Amino acid sequence: MNHRLTAPKIRLLLPALAILSAIGLIHSLPPIRLDLTENDLYTLSRGTRHILAQLEEPITLEFYFSNRATKDMPILRTYAQRVRELLQEYERLGKGRVTLQTIDPEPFSEAEDQAMARGLRGVRLVPGTPEVYFGVAAVTSEDETAVIPFFNQEREAYLEYDISELLVQVSRDHAPRLAVYAEPDLLVRGGINPFKHEPQDPWVAMEKIAQFYDVTWLPEDFQAIPKNSDLLVLIHPKALSEPALYAVDQFVVGGGNALLFVDPYAELDGPPAFVQPGRKKSSDLNRLFRAWGFEQIPAKFVGDDHYATSVRIAEGRPASRHLGVLTLDSTAFEDNVIAANLDKLMLSSAGAFRPLPETSIRFTPLIHSSEQSMLMPTVALDYLFDPAILYDAFKPSGQSFILAAQVEGRLSSAFPEGAPNPDPAVQIGGNADLDAHSAPRRGAASTPHLNQADDPSQVLVVGDSDFLANRLWTRVQTGPDGNRITTPFADNAAFLINAIDHLTGHPDLISIRGRGRYERPFERVERLRREAEKQLQAKLETLQQKLETTERKLARLESRKNAGATGRSGETGGLTPQQQETLNAFRQQRLQIRQELRRLQHRLNQEIEALGTRLKLINILLVPLLLTLAVLVLHVGRKFRRAYSQPTG
Amino acid sequence: MTRHAWIICRRELAGYFATPLAYVFLLIFLVLSGVFTFYLGGFYERNQADLRPFFDYHPWLYLFLIPAVSMRLWAEERKTGTLELLLTLPIALRDAVLGKFLAAWLFSGLALILTGPLWITVNWLGSPDNGVILAAYLGSWLMAGSYLAIGECLSAATANQVIAFILTAVVCFAFLAAGFPVVLDVFYRWAPPWLVDGVASLSFLAHFQAIGKGVLDLRDLLFFLIMIGGWLTASSIVIDLKKAG
Numbered sequence: 012m013n014h015r016l017t018a019p020k021i022r023l024l025l026p027a028l029a030i031l032s033a034i035g036l037i038h039s040l041p042p043i044r045l046d047l048t049e050n051d052l053y054t055l056s057r058g059t060r061h062i063l064a065q066l067e068e069p070i071t072l073e074f075y076f077s078n079r080a081t082k083d084m085p086i087l088r089t090y091a092q093r094v095r096e097l098l099q100e101y102e103r104l105g106k107g108r109v110t111l112q113t114i115d116p117e118p119f120s121e122a123e124d125q126a127m128a129r130g131l132r133g134v135r136l137v138p139g140t141p142e143v144y145f146g147v148a149a150v151t152s153e154d155e156t157a158v159i160p161f162f163n164q165e166r167e168a169y170l171e172y173d174i175s176e177l178l179v180q181v182s183r184d185h186a187p188r189l190a191v192y193a194e195p196d197l198l199v200r201g202g203i204n205p206f207k208h209e210p211q212d213p214w215v216a217m218e219k220i221a222q223f224y225d226v227t228w229l230p231e232d233f234q235a236i237p238k239n240s241d242l243l244v245l246i247h248p249k250a251l252s253e254p255a256l257y258a259v260d261q262f263v264v265g266g267g268n269a270l271l272f273v274d275p276y277a278e279l280d281g282p283p284a285f286v287q288p289g290r291k292k293s294s295d296l297n298r299l300f301r302a303w304g305f306e307q308i309p310a311k312f313v314g315d316d317h318y319a320t321s322v323r324i325a326e327g328r329p330a331s332r333h334l335g336v337l338t339l340d341s342t343a344f345e346d347n348v349i350a351a352n353l354d355k356l357m358l359s360s361a362g363a364f365r366p367l368p369e370t371s372i373r374f375t376p377l378i379h380s381s382e383q384s385m386l387m388p389t390v391a392l393d394y395l396f397d398p399a400i401l402y403d404a405f406k407p408s409g410q411s412f413i414l415a416a417q418v419e420g421r422l423s424s425a426f427p428e429g430a431p432n433p434d435p436a437v438q439i440g441g442n443a444d445l446d447a448h449s450a451p452r453r454g455a456a457s458t459p460h461l462n463q464a465d466d467p468s469q470v471l472v473v474g475d476s477d478f479l480a481n482r483l484w485t486r487v488q489t490g491p492d493g494n495r496i497t498t499p500f501a502d503n504a505a506f507l508i509n510a511i512d513h514l515t516g517h518p519d520l521i522s523i524r525g526r527g528r529y530e531r532p533f534e535r536v537e538r539l540r541r542e543a544e545k546q547l548q549a550k551l552e553t554l555q556q557k558l559e560t561t562e563r564k565l566a567r568l569e570s571r572k573n574a575g576a577t578g579r580s581g582e583t584g585g586l587t588p589q590q591q592e593t594l595n596a597f598r599q600q601r602l603q604i605r606q607e608l609r610r611l612q613h614r615l616n617q618e619i620e621a622l623g624t625r626l627k628l629i630n631i632l633l634v635p636l637l638l639t640l641a642v643l644v645l646h647v648g649r650k651f652r653r654a655y656s657q658p659t660g
Numbered sequence: 661m662t663r664h665a666w667i668i669c670r671r672e673l674a675g676y677f678a679t680p681l682a683y684v685f686l687l688i689f690l691v692l693s694g695v696f697t698f699y700l701g702g703f704y705e706r707n708q709a710d711l712r713p714f715f716d717y718h719p720w721l722y723l724f725l726i727p728a729v730s731m732r733l734w735a736e737e738r739k740t741g742t743l744e745l746l747l748t749l750p751i752a753l754r755d756a757v758l759g760k761f762l763a764a765w766l767f768s769g770l771a772l773i774l775t776g777p778l779w780i781t782v783n784w785l786g787s788p789d790n791g792v793i794l795a796a797y798l799g800s801w802l803m804a805g806s807y808l809a810i811g812e813c814l815s816a817a818t819a820n821q822v823i824a825f826i827l828t829a830v831v832c833f834a835f836l837a838a839g840f841p842v843v844l845d846v847f848y849r850w851a852p853p854w855l856v857d858g859v860a861s862l863s864f865l866a867h868f869q870a871i872g873k874g875v876l877d878l879r880d881l882l883f884f885l886i887m888i889g890g891w892l893t894a895s896s897i898v899i900d901l902k903k904a905g
Contacts, residue, residue, distance in 0.1 A: 023897050034858075034883060034886060035858060047876060048789055053874075082856055088857075089866075533786040535784065627694075630698065642680075
């Protein structure tokens with residue numbers, strides 16, 4: 012009996028075993044998938060396919076992942092799985108040119124040494140546990156290497172871009188060639204500061220690009236750009252001669268890429284205005300920009316209350332918020348490969364760009380100001396001893412301004428008439444050196460003039476040049492061994508490197524964009540909000556203004572009070588009873604204004620909340636109610652039919 | 661699928677609507693999923709045009725709603741004694757198993773279709789990625805199928821519907837929780853990574869979420885199909901066994 016019962020029971024084990032082994036086997040299947048997402052988030056793009064098809068030599072992708080050390084990190088493991096599958100996709104589409112190796116660098120193993128030698132970064136994610144390696148190295152047959160030291164999950168949207176960039180980096184035969192021009196008075200390459208008469212070190216950002224790229228510095232009076240340059244970089248091009256402008260124009264119209272830092276007010280260009288009054292500190296390439304389909308708003312900088320930074324204008328003075336010195340966080344960055352995953356950028360008196368109406372170019376904003384901003388005249392910066400003064404003229408425009416942008420397209424020349432007149436009299440350059448001009452112009456003349464581009468170019472414009480100066484992104488100290496130690500506090504240099512990598516990359520690489528459109532706000536709600544705001548805008552603005560004035564007055568009184576309190580120990584501080592009364596009145600007033608503002612804000616949200624409630628009711632109750640109704644109708648109908656059919660049947 | 665399975669399926673479906681059971685189930689499902697989406701998931705407040713807050717609660721909703729559907733599949737037949745009758749009909753056992761399963765699965769599909777107003781709402785409010793939503797609906801339906809297959813097997817194992825309900829909820833919960841760090845912790849200490857990954861790969865949650873991202877991966881689809889197939893096979897074996905016993 013017992014025996015008879017167990018035999019069939021064993022049969023039950025069969026499906027159990029079958030399920031387990033089948034599920035075990037599933038995982039060794041190749042990833043065959045149907046991507047239903049709108050942007051094909053999980054499918055390699057055409058740009059990557061093209062890069063893979065053009066690989067000339069075989070590349071090994073060494074994927075390092077600490078398998079054992081991450082046993083209890085399910086989120087990281089899931090991401091690692093996603094990365095591994097993407098790499099497998101590269102291998103599959105590489106058709107033999109790409110080989111994937113998965114390596115688990117256990118602590119103190121040879122594999123770990125190899126990972127470190129390749130330049131991967133071990134990260135201790137949990138204190139007391141071994142370091143985790145999670146990166147990839149692309150290695151050619153000649154042992155040239157490019158690495159992603161550690162996959163940062165925040166860059167998930169750009170994962171494909173990063174891996175494809177690795178392939179492009181490792182397979183190119185030379186470092187990208189940059190032609191760089193910087194306004195000489197900025198002393199970006201170091202030198203003797205003629206105003207302070209002290210030696211000045213090169214800008215750290217310039218040392219960085221010299222480290223990664225093949226940099227050719229254009230002379231002050233350049234008239235041609237080396238043809239083999241992969242990228243033209245101009246930093247505060249203040250006094251370009253006509254032939255230089257022409258050379259820039261033709262380089263870009265001819266399909267060259269450019270990274271331009273054009274500054275309406277370069278703080279570091281020469282001494283302050285009280286030392287050298289009337290000095291021009293602005294660079295302006297609008298003549299070229301307008302032909303290319305956009306412009307920079309001249310003689311204006313963007314003041315932004317939301318991103319304003321506290322600065323100390325001189326030793327011993329209190330720090331105060333400076334509307335022109337902006338500390339931008341990720342809320343100011345558009346979703347794009349260059350600024351994604353940067354945390355902080357600092358700009359100082361930056362200019363704003365805008366596309367011209369009816370232009371055919373593609374104008375993509377990269378960085379923008381907040382809506383608490385306005386365009387302010389750069390003259391205001393000339394004798395600025397107290398940045399707080401800027402607030403006096405400040406009135407938020409409710410509009411955000413574009414501080415950096417990327418321009419793509421087939422551009423038109425700003426010189427429709429051809430090369431500029433060789434007559435030195437018409438040159439803007441001022442004290443032009445005739446001898447130096449003659450030779451390159453002959454060279455320039457040998458290339459035919461281009462009026463309209465055949466190939467699309469990429470121009471990236473940033474409305475600031477101080478952006479690259481040390482004081483806006485890194486502290487520089489001299490270590491005990493005499494070496495310089497730089498400690499970045501903003502990501503300005505990372506932005507520069509990202510931008511250069513992006514612009515010197517493969518055209519295919521540029522076509523791969525971040526593909527996560529993760530933000531999908533309720534457009535209808537946004538519209539409602541905007542309409543309500545428009546209705547209440549005027550009222551809000553007056554209130555806001557009133558609040559600001561009151562607060563300013565309050566701050567002034569309070570600071571006087573505090574100053575008095577520290578100066579002498581009177582019980583009312585440095586205020587007369589009258590002033591004290593005013594102070595109290597102001598406080599009362601501030602409270603009232605705030606209350607009113609809150610009330611308005613509440614009214615703004617009312618309509619939106621009402622819509623939410625309606626939707627909740629419809630979705631939670633409507634269908635169940637209809638269902639109940641349907642059931643009731645059916646039930647009654649059935650009863651009816653039964654009642655009818657009874658007498659006859 | 662044979663003709664017989666289809667006949668059984670239709671008979672079962674008709675049975676659902678003969679009693680208020682189906683109606684009550686649909687009502688509870690719709691109201692709860694709405695409440696979860698809007699109140700727990702903060703669908704409206706998060707201001708994002710997707711149905712994440714809706715689908716995120718499905719595994720948990722199913723945990724007690726699906727056993728309620730599946731518990732009576734065989735337990736009732738056994739209790740009322742109609743099981744013997746059914747087995748004497750010239751119908752293969754696996755057809756009966758399949759037919760009952762299909763009826764329950766179609767019924768749960770109907771429940772999903774009735775959540776359509778939410779889909780209309782999200783499209784009215786913004787522009788969601790409808791590919792992702794479609795995939796998530798499919799994933800949810802497949803997951804419901806797996807729950808049902810488990811429920812059918814356990815319903816066949818007992819004559820008591822309450823026991824069938826509880827057993828199903830427990831087993832489904834085990835499969836759901838297999839991917840959670842808390843559960844995997846038990847294995848970390850001693851098991852090699854492949855075993856830990858193996859246990860994790862049994863989790864409904866992981867596969868459901870993978871499909872819910874908008875990618876139909878053959879492996880995720882196979883996972884659910886194997887689950888359904890395996891548990892249905894087990895159901896026939898259990899019934900056969902009980903008959904023999």
